[in-house]
Amino acid sequence: MANLRISGLAARPGPSLLSVPPLLRFLPLSIPPQLTLSQRINRRKKAKPPTDPNKPPSKRSHSSTRDPSSPSSSSSTPRGPKRRGAYTDETKKRNTALTRILKSCIRCRMNRGRCNPDESDPYGPCLTCKSITGPTLCKMPCYRYIITDASLYREQRAPYQVYSRRWQSMDIIDIPKNDWASPEIRWITVSPNHIRLPFRFPVRKFTPVEGDLLEEQWMTPHGKKTVPVPPYALADMHATAADMKEYVERIISDFILSTVGNEDLLLWETYTKAFRHIGSAKTPEERSLLGNTFRLWVICRLISNPVHICGEDKLGGQAIESEDSLHNGKVPMPMIMTAQFECINYTTFLRPWSKAVLKQLNELVLAKRRDYWLTIYYAMFVLLHSCAMMTRRDEETARQYDMKTRYANPESIRAHHTGAQTMLAHFHFINKGVIPFSLPHNVAGRQELAKAANLTDEQVNFVWRTATLAHDPERVARMRYVRERGLVGHDLYWVSMLYDKEWAPQSND
Ligand SMILES: [Zn+2]
Ligand SMILES: [Zn+2]
Numbered sequence: 001m002a003n004l005r006i007s008g009l010a011a012r013p014g015p016s017l018l019s020v021p022p023l024l025r026f027l028p029l030s031i032p033p034q035l036t037l038s039q040r041i042n043r044r045k046k047a048k049p050p051t052d053p054n055k056p057p058s059k060r061s062h063s064s065t066r067d068p069s070s071p072s073s074s075s076s077t078p079r080g081p082k083r084r085g086a087y088t089d090e091t092k093k094r095n096t097a098l099t100r101i102l103k104s105c106i107r108c109r110m111n112r113g114r115c116n117p118d119e120s121d122p123y124g125p126c127l128t129c130k131s132i133t134g135p136t137l138c139k140m141p142c143y144r145y146i147i148t149d150a151s152l153y154r155e156q157r158a159p160y161q162v163y164s165r166r167w168q169s170m171d172i173i174d175i176p177k178n179d180w181a182s183p184e185i186r187w188i189t190v191s192p193n194h195i196r197l198p199f200r201f202p203v204r205k206f207t208p209v210e211g212d213l214l215e216e217q218w219m220t221p222h223g224k225k226t227v228p229v230p231p232y233a234l235a236d237m238h239a240t241a242a243d244m245k246e247y248v249e250r251i252i253s254d255f256i257l258s259t260v261g262n263e264d265l266l267l268w269e270t271y272t273k274a275f276r277h278i279g280s281a282k283t284p285e286e287r288s289l290l291g292n293t294f295r296l297w298v299i300c301r302l303i304s305n306p307v308h309i310c311g312e313d314k315l316g317g318q319a320i321e322s323e324d325s326l327h328n329g330k331v332p333m334p335m336i337m338t339a340q341f342e343c344i345n346y347t348t349f350l351r352p353w354s355k356a357v358l359k360q361l362n363e364l365v366l367a368k369r370r371d372y373w374l375t376i377y378y379a380m381f382v383l384l385h386s387c388a389m390m391t392r393r394d395e396e397t398a399r400q401y402d403m404k405t406r407y408a409n410p411e412s413i414r415a416h417h418t419g420a421q422t423m424l425a426h427f428h429f430i431n432k433g434v435i436p437f438s439l440p441h442n443v444a445g446r447q448e449l450a451k452a453a454n455l456t457d458e459q460v461n462f463v464w465r466t467a468t469l470a471h472d473p474e475r476v477a478r479m480r481y482v483r484e485r486g487l488v489g490h491d492l493y494w495v496s497m498l499y500d501k502e503w504a505p506q507s508n509d
Contacts, residue, residue: 105129105142106429110366115144140432143425143505147362150419152354152383153300154390154412156346159339165211167339170346172237181205185235189311190333192302193326195258197251198310201243203337204235216332218325219400225322229334230315234341241344248298248349255298259389263491266469267385270495273462274378286375289360293379296353297386303345304393307333357383365426373430373453374463377498380423384494387420392489420494421505428503437467437499470499 105126108115116127124130125142159167167173182205189200208214208231215226234240256275260267278290308330309317317331361379364372390413397408407413436453439445441464450460469475479496483506487493497503 102126103144103146105144106425107132107140107142109146110368110429140429141504143429145418145422145425147365147422147426148358150358150422151412151415152296152357152386152419153303153350154394154409154416156342156409156412159342161211163213163335163339166209166336167343170343170351172241172343172347174235174237175204175206175233179206179209181207181231186232186313186315187311188232188309188313188315190307191310192305193308193330194305195254196310197247197254199244199247200311201240202235203232203315206231206233206336213335216320216325216327216335218320218322218327219402220322220324225324227318227320229332230317231336232315232334233336237340237344241348244344245348248295248302252294252298255301256294259301260385264475266466266475266495267491269462269469270378270381270466274382277375277378281375282371285360285364286372289357289364289379290375292353292357292360293382296350296357297382299345299349299353300386300390303342303350304389307338307341309333365430368430370452371454373436374455374459376427376430377436380427381495381498383423384420384498385491387416388489388491388493388495390416395489417488417506424494424497424503425505427498428500435501436463437470438501439467441467467499470496 102115102117102122104115105128108126108128111128113128118124118127118130129142156170158169166175185202185204187200187202189198191198212231214231215228217224217226219225253275256271260271274290275294278287278294281287281290306326308327309315309332310330314331315334317334319329319331320327322328357379361376364376391407394407394409394413398405401408436449439449446460446464449455449463450457453459453463455463475492479492481487482490482493483496
């Protein structure tokens with residue numbers, strides 16, 4: 001983690017240009033069919049039972065699957081499928097299938113107990129939640145979200161096919177030898193449009209095939225406009241992927257600056273503290289989680305911003321002079337390279353890092369250690385805000401291309417939203433008993449807070465400061481406005497739910 005720069009976060013720059021190359025219509029194959037999120041349950045089907053190594057082993061009847069304080073756990077009133085009377089084979093089969101489909105709820109997972117669905121109301125709360133919550137069910141209802149299933153970015157099956165149809169998956173496959181038009185290797189330098197962060201890589205001229213897009217297109221009030229782009233592509237995708245890994249490490253702090261440096265103080269202050277926590281968190285697990293969270297976050301920003309050629313060699317490309325183009329005054333990077341970078345980004349970074357973040361986050365949450373609270377909060381804050389930004393870009397893309405739907409990638413975005421709710425459900429579960437952002441700002445409150453999450457004085461100050469910002473009437477009004485109107489892509493939409501005293505899942509679009 002030492003190579004993550006944590007300097008350079010002192011100044012707040014101008015606003016960032018939020019724009020994205022059109023990544024339309026590609027519905028992920030890896031995301032399970034989207035199912036409606038009811039108040040109580042998130043139903044997701046899987047063909048096979050999960051083999052998640054983090055999942056606590058199912059303990060059968062010998063372990064206490066209910067709160068011992070619950071009267072119904074007494075042996076004189078046995079419950080559960082085995083004592084319910086005669087079963088037909090059909091019922092047994094159905095029950096097994098049900099357990100597989102439903103998965104454990106958060107409470108049973110956290111308590112490492114078996115989660116038994118109520119047969120008479122299989123999609124309602126599980127027997128454990130029913131037996132211990134009673135009339136105060138709303139305090140922490142039965143949610144069947146699983147952290148390691150969450151989607152932390154907008155998944156896609158393959159690169160945007162309008163750029164090229166050469167890639168039918170995100171596998172990193174170079175252009176075939178016979179398709180190169182010249183042996184000459186040239187080096188170009190590109191940068192995101194809104195912030196100068198140069199990245200250099202080798203390219204080569206290729207012979208186009210049908211489906212390769214060789215012009216940059218944009219919409220104007222007078223219709224579509226185009227300029228030709230030179231037929232060059234990444235010469236070596238694997239080598240460029242390796243260089244990009246180093247590039248990502250270098251640019252995180254600059255991206256934080258350009259993304260939230262001029263935004264709401266709640267965002268700016270939390271990001272800077274979270275980023276510094278990479279170096280100051282006590283355990284390697286926490287440092288690793290936060291490092292990977294920011295790496296993932298920066299890739300999400302990179303795939304959401306247009307890129308231009310900023311070096312001397314422009315490959316013969318011409319600058320676009322049009323206020324309507326995201327590239328006004330700049331030479332766009334050829335689209336076939338965007339397709340190649342999508343393969344690199346998804347395969348090398350997004351998928352493995354997302355998996356790592358979810359695994360680490362799941363471990364910290366299931367560990368139920370108060371020391372982890374702040375780290376979990378930081379990670380979730382950054383991931384939730386990232387979800388809002390992804391959503392916003394996807395909505396802008398849908399508008400930019402005059403699509404009739406709210407989102408350009410509705411399925412992926414909905415899965416991403418379910419992922420956000422998974423984060424929130426777990427955060428509120430681990431907050432149960434102590435509400436860190438609502439404790440009084442006095443000596444007793446300070447002591448309770450410090451003890452509840454094992455915080456230093458400085459960390460308590462940060463949580464208090466956060467509480468002050470989160471409860472500031474003007475900000476509260478803004479948060480309410482954003483949520484009442486369902487402005488899911490607003491900076492505050494998801495993060496505001498971290499401060500809810502009684503959080504409940506939102507309907508998922
Ligand atoms: Zn349960
Ligand atoms: Zn439950």
